[in-house]
Amino acid sequence: MATPVETHFEAVYALVRQVPKGRVITYGHIAEILALPGLSARGVGQAMYFAPSDVPWHRVIGAGGMLPVGKRSPEMRLEQLRLLQQENTPFTATNPERIDMSRAGWPPGEPGLFDEEIATEERT
Numbered sequence: 001m002a003t004p005v006e007t008h009f010e011a012v013y014a015l016v017r018q019v020p021k022g023r024v025i026t027y028g029h030i031a032e033i034l035a036l037p038g039l040s041a042r043g044v045g046q047a048m049y050f051a052p053s054d055v056p057w058h059r060v061i062g063a064g065g066m067l068p069v070g071k072r073s074p075e076m077r078l079e080q081l082r083l084l085q086q087e088n089t090p091f092t093a094t095n096p097e098r099i100d101m102s103r104a105g106w107p108p109g110e111p112g113l114f115d116e117e118i119a120t121e122e123r124t
Contacts, residue, residue, distance in 0.1 A: 008039050012047040019059045021087040023106040024099050026063050058083040059106075065092065065099035 011034050019025050027041040027048075044060070045068075051057045058080045062068040070077030081097060090100040099105075 008034075008036050008043065009047040009050065011036060012039075012044055013051060013055045016048070016051070016055050016057070016060055019056060019106050021056075022089050022104065024059050024061045024065075024084070024089060024101075024104050025106045026061055028063055029106075030060065061099055065101045065104075067097060067099075 012030055015030055015033060016025070027044040030044045031039050031041050041063075048055075048057050048060050067077055067080055069080055077097075084091075084099070090103040092098045092100045
């Protein structure tokens with residue numbers, strides 16, 4: 001039987017796997033969409049630290065389009081930038097390291113992008 005932490009992590013990974021190329025989602029937005037007891041933006045960050053290789057970790061960013069992974073590792077920041085640029089993710093004109101959330105933010109409820117059944121299954 002999975003622990004609550006493992007269940008939360010798997011729910012995070014299932015959602016992040018659905019974020020399309022060129023789009024991003026924030027740690028806080030993931031926590032808000034999943035609405036799992038005790039899951040915060042910080043908890044999403046912990047899950048992403050342990051993300052399996054098939055999870056597009058680079059599409060998860062901080063509030064306001066920032067890349068907080070750089071606080072932990074300058075090398076990871078560069079890798080995240082490279083991967084996002086490779087996917088043609090739009091950045092702001094004023095800051096080449098800040099995502100333009102109005103064009104790249106991945107909203108919930110967009111047809112075909114978020115499978116509500118996954119979140120519901122994970123909550124039970």
